[in-house]
Structure formats: structure tokens, C-alpha cells
Amino acid sequence: MKATSALLLFTAFLFILFFFTSCGSSQKETQEAEVKPNVIIILADQWRAQEVGYMGNTQIKTPNLDKLAAQSLIFDNAVTTMAVCAPWRASFLTGQYPLTNGVFYNDKPLPNEALTMAEIYKEQGYVTGYIGKWHLNGHARGEESARDLPVPKDRRQGFDYWKVREVTHNYNNSFYFDENDVKQTWEGYDVFPQTDSAISYIQKNKEHPFVLMLSYGPPHDPYFSAPQEYQDMYDVNTLEVRPNVPIAYQDSARKVLAGYYAHATAIDFAIGNLLDALDKAGVADNTILVFTSEHGDMLMSKGVLKKQRPYDEAIKVPMLVRYPAKLGTKSRHVIDPIGTPDLLPTLLGLSDISSPKSVEGKDFSRELLAGKDLGNEAALIMLPVPFHEWKFSNGGREFRGIRTKRYTYVKDLKGPWLFYDNEKDPYQENNLADNPEVKDLQDELEAILMEKLKATNDDFLPADDYMTQYNYLYDAKDSLRTANYLDLGR
Template structure:
């Protein structure tokens, strides 16, 4: 008993050190100097494209809080959504995997319960976990109406490790929208939901600041509908004076300006909420030990090439804003090398000094970020295994795989090379260089890089039906309909 008791006491003393990941460089270091694990506040907007922020040089959108945040953050110039659509981005972020690994390559398909996710990893490291806002990973039963689960509560075993829970599976009605709490009780966000969601986030941080936490705050806007932001924010923009990207066709320009004004109103409202959230983090006294991330799932074409929304391989859809602030650890600078969706989770784990699970396919760039280097990443994948909904086959949708480098975009479809852009000399992607003889050497180099990346994740680039059958999925409504020559549409 005299031998056992000291051992037991030693183990009890060491448990919190191991469980919470606290480290001490010297055995007798005072407790006040022990490194506390960083909190994570992850803010996700929906359909906010990279070009539409003041700090990126846009002089007509009002984003003062994001502009200030950028002066304190890493600014990712080429944050690329691996698959430019809602649910696949979320599944790839939460798992650190590519869509054909986790299986969510189509909206409203379920992320498997056994997926090892962001919240579960941090929870096992001693963190509290919270989620507020849009979820979009519960999916629906096979054969059910494709949108049947969007207004239903998410079962506890489908929350992927998040405990604090104020969530709606999906809604695009941002005024007086409802949500479900941990016990599946229904509540209403009064007014424009971005603001009460932010208030809940501030409250969560204040109440849980004594222990490390991760909090994900997922806003619905600026995803369409474009004209539902509060009037005071809509009044900030005069559609008639807005400048458009040169790749908006003339016949769509009046519509594009109206859409852009509504989109900007949503964005400015979110910017105001982010300012409130950052102030709440300061007041809680945890700003210096909080990794703050702002990004988006994907962009929006916003009438570039005459279309809206996402899925397409052009920069308006695949490039998103991303800022990471970590005071005392990361100095503000611009990161030029591309980073893909599956890379975000392992990079956050690296910054948090948490081991990277073997299930993760993305790259951990934390050492580069902490050392002041760029990512040393030549390219990141973009893909669309199955086109659906607004870009289904009959609307010109097609399967594709591609890469986005710091300078170039290269994409192939099932017929072969499809797009090649020099984004440095052609930032609006107006001149497709694919299969032009003077760019043969470049195209071969990019093709080799793409083939290597597909091989690394065992992506065979099969037709859409192969993946739908493999995962036992059904197409939604008319998504499977296609003309025999659909690949050649708009080629």
C-alpha cells in the first residue's frame, strides 16, 4: 500500500497534463507559464467568393472588420475549395479527406457516422465542442425526397462530436429562421439569423473560456436568395454604380449588378457580425490564445459567363477568402501557394500540437506557416465527380478533375483536356489555352501533376454513374438526365 499510493498520486497528477496536451519545457516550470492549448473559432460563410473583400483590393464592398482582421492574420491568396459545393466542402473540412473517400460528393447525402472528424479529434484532446448554424451533413434516407431532411433535427449520433448544438440542417431563409438545440427542441432566431447566431457564439465563448474549446459558426449567407439582407445593409449599395468583372456577358450585366448589390448587402451584414464576434473574444480574455479562422465553402459565379452559383471550375466558384489569426504565433502576411479543403484540418491540428490521424488525406502546412515560409505546395486538386442540381447534365454539367496552381488552372473532363488558363496574365480566364501548340510543354507538365495527385488518392476518374452505384446513391429528380453528346455541350 505504501508503494501503490505514491504511484496512484503521480498518475492522477499526470492525467490532466496528458489529456489536455499541456507541455512544460522544464520539470519545475511554474504553473502560470504552462502552455494552454489554443481555442479554435471557425467562422464559415456560404458562397462567399475570394474576390469580394476589401482587403483583396475590392474598393466597392464594405468589409471594415475583415479588413482589420486581415492586418492581424495570414491571408491565403489561393484558398481553393476542392469541390465547389456545400455538403462536400463540409465533409472534406471535417474529415480532412477528399470527396471520393468520405463519400459526400453530392448535396444531401449523409456523412457516415464512422467518419473521424474535427470535433471528435479535438474532443479526445480535451476540448469542449460547439456548433451553431447550418450543418448540411445529415442527408436523407435513400429514396426519400432529396430535401426531406433539411427541416428536421439532426440525431445526436449524427453530430460528429459536437456537444453544444444550435443547428438547422439547411435553410436559405435567413429571417426568423428556426433551429434545434441539443435536445431537438425547436427555437427561432429572431430577425436576421446571422446576428443572433453570433450572439450565441459570443455567449458560448464567455461561458466556456476556462477550458479549451472549438466552436464552429456556420452562416447561411451570402448564399442566395440575394435580396433578403436587412434593409439598412441593402441601402448601402446602388446597383447601378457597381463595377462588374469583365467576364460578365453584356446581356446579363443589369441582372448581375442587382444580384451583386444584394450579395454585397449580405456580406457587409456578416462583416458587422464578425466585428461583434471578435470584440466578444477580446472581452472574454481569450483572444491571445485563440486561432480564429474565417473562410467560405465555395464562391459564386454571380453572372460571370452568364451563370450564378457554383460547381464550375472557374475562379469565381473555386476560390474563397481565408484568414487565420493566431496572435504571437502567426504574423500577418500573404500566403501565395494554393491550399485545398482537406488541408485545413491537419493544418489546424498542427497549429494545436495535436497528432494527425492516419485517416486524414490533406497536408499539414503548420510548420511552414509558423516558420514564415510559403506552403511549398505546387498545386491543389479541384473536382466534380457528379454534376447535380443547378449544373446537372442537361444544363451543361460534366464530370471533371483539375488542379489550381499559384498561376495556372488546368482541367480535364471525360473527353480529355478541357481548360487551361494563365491566371497571372488572364485573371478573368477569358483565353482558354488548352491544346494550343505553344503551350504543349506546360500542358504536359500540368497533366503530369494532375495524374500524380489523382493517383495519390486512388481517384480513377470514372463517369458519374460509377460513383453513384458504388455508394448506393440515387440521383435527385432530373439530375441523371443527359443527352448522348452532353460532354460536348459548350465545349
């Protein structure tokens, strides 16, 4: 009888122990599942894909980005859908194509009703912060330029912590506005105090899930305004330029490249401080950290500067994504192309947040988490309206195109314009457009492009149609072209 009672007591003890152990384990698993990752986007302006050490460039100094790359996914073909500042930002924050959100021209306003990254994350309990260049307030027709004005609270698209300048390319002792529209100054080279603010934000919010966007102005021109110690790191006389820089421009290209590199290395130093701060705050493992750029810079390749054009120097940008908790810390190259509208849904997917219906881009988080490539055939590139340094009077033209992991195919309003085999011709010097020897391949790429345009409801109209539709004005009269432009030669 005693033995039976003892057995019953022992059995009851095991049941109770199992019950509480199971409950504790289940509760722990539930808590772990509920842990939300932080999201930090480090955005440079006009930093092209080729100019980082981790991609094989031996003359630029980017030790901190190289260290980050050793722990990150490296996107070999991150493609900016529209290689201009404001359109990239609007497309990134909304996950939409430029002709959907209406920001296909600089200094045009992103509508208040747009559903943006910060607003989506806030609905999931995140705090949100933005530091640096904004360039989405813009101004409507007939309004004065808003570049030097504070951004109204209802125009901040869901970001609460706010140390922002609409647009400036003066990177030394430049002013900005805080949450209360009070004018402040970033002392010295603005990359450094902006990074200090980001570090402070991380420390204050490390116990709460946050989204932070740190938006630098450089290495966008002016090219020669980085701190002198960084300019001194580069000898103009020893730098090599890309083979597609015409001989007549190579001296100028080396000079510009030295200043550009100085900006990049200064940013790299600041990123090193930010990475250290993440480690010290104890949040690095559970933070999705993205480094990328809006677009590249021709830097005298093909004899021109800056962006908008469909060449790799302008459309390809560096991109790293580190998320140790779910992606590990082993570096891996992602080869398939990814476009700007795809970034937001992919970040949401990595954060276990469903994309709203307004998002047009593709979510590639499953592929990334599974250790696969994207399975994406091509990224769409476009320029609905040429303007600024590539306005009509300077040879600008509307175009639509695709960038696959190997080929670039582009049409203008007259038909096929550019076709490059980037594997055989990495500097895009041999245009294969309408070459009968590659007709079948060109037809395949044409079909992919047409399918992309159909999927995005893009009728590929002349620029003036879009300017009229959105009630926009060209910035200068010499942007306008003659009525018979389709009859003119290329």
C-alpha cells in the same frame, strides 16, 4: 572556522534558491506548454475570394474583416476542392477527399464512423460547439429529405453544444433545433442571433479549451434578404462587375451583386462583434481564428450564377487565420494554394495535435509557424457528379483539375478542357487547352494532375459509376444523360 561555516551556509542557500527557482521556472514552462489553443471557425456560404476589402475590392464594405486581415495570415489561393456545400463540409471536418468520405453530392449523409474535427479535439480534452447551418445529416436512398428535421445526436459528429438547422436559405426568423431537439427561432436576421450565441459560448467556456464552428447561411442566395439598412448601402447603378460578365447580363449582375454585398456587410458587422467579444473574454491571443467560405459564386461571370464550375469565381474563397500566440499579429500573404482537405491537419498541427491516419490532407503548420510559404505546388479540384443548377441537361460535366498559384488546368472525360494563365488572364477568358504554343507547360500540368489523382486513388470515372457505387439517386430525372454522351460535342 566561523568563516568556513558561513561560506557553507551561504553556498547551501544559493543551492536551495537555485533549486526552487529552477523548479518554478520548469513548472511554469510546462504549464505554458500545456496551454491549449481555442479554435473558432467562422464559415460563410458562397462568399468568393474577390469580394473583400483587404484583397483590393474598393466597393464592398468589410471594415471588420479588413481589420482582422491586418492581424492575420491572408491566403491568396484558398481553393475549395469541390465547390458545393455538403462536400466542402465533409472534406473540412474529416480532412478527406469527397470520394473517400462519400459526400460528393448534396444532401448525402456523412457516415457516422467518419472521424471528424470535433471528435479529434474532444479526445484532447476540448469542449465542442456548432451554431448555424449543418448540411451533413443528409438522407439515404428512399428516405425523406432531412432539411427541416432535427439532426439526431449520433449524427452530430462530436459537437455537443448545438444550435443547428440542417439547411435553410431563409435568413429571417428561421427555425433551428437545440441539443434536445427542441425547435427554436433565430429572431430577425439569423446571422445576428447566431453570433450572439457564439459570443455567449465563448464567455461560458473561456476557462476551458474549446472548438466552435459558426456557420452562416449568407451570402448564398436568395440575394435580396439582408436587413434593409445593409441593402441601402449599395447603389445598383454604380457598382462595377467583373469584365468576364457578358454585356447582356451586366444589369442583372449589378442587381445581384448589390444584394450579395448587403449580406456580406451584415456578416462583417457580426464578425466585428465577435472579435470584440474575444478581446473582452481575454482569449484572443490563444485562439486560432479562421474565417473562410465553402465556395464562391459566379455572380453572372461567364453568364451564370452559383458554383460547381472550375472557374476562380467558384473555386477560390477568402481565408484568414489569426493566432497571435504563435503566428503573431503581423499580416502576411500566403501565396501557394491550399485545398480543403489540408485545413483540418493544418489546424491540428497548429494545436500540437497529430493528425490521425484517416486524414488525407497535408499539414502545413510547420511552414506557417516558420513564416514560410506552403511549398505546395497545386490544389486538386473536382466534380465527380454534376447536379442541381449545373446538371447534365444544363451543360454540367465531370471534371478533375488543379489550381496552382498561377495556372488552372482542367480535364473532363474527353481530355483537356480548360487551361488558363491566371497571371496574364485573371478573368479566364483565353482558354489555352491544346494550344501547341504551350504544349510543354500543359504536359507538366497534366503530370501534376495525374500524380494527384494517383495519390488520392481517383480513377476519374463517369458520374453514374459513383452514384451506383454509393447507391445514390439523382435529384431529378433531367440529371441523367444519354448513353452516348462521350460521342457528343463539347
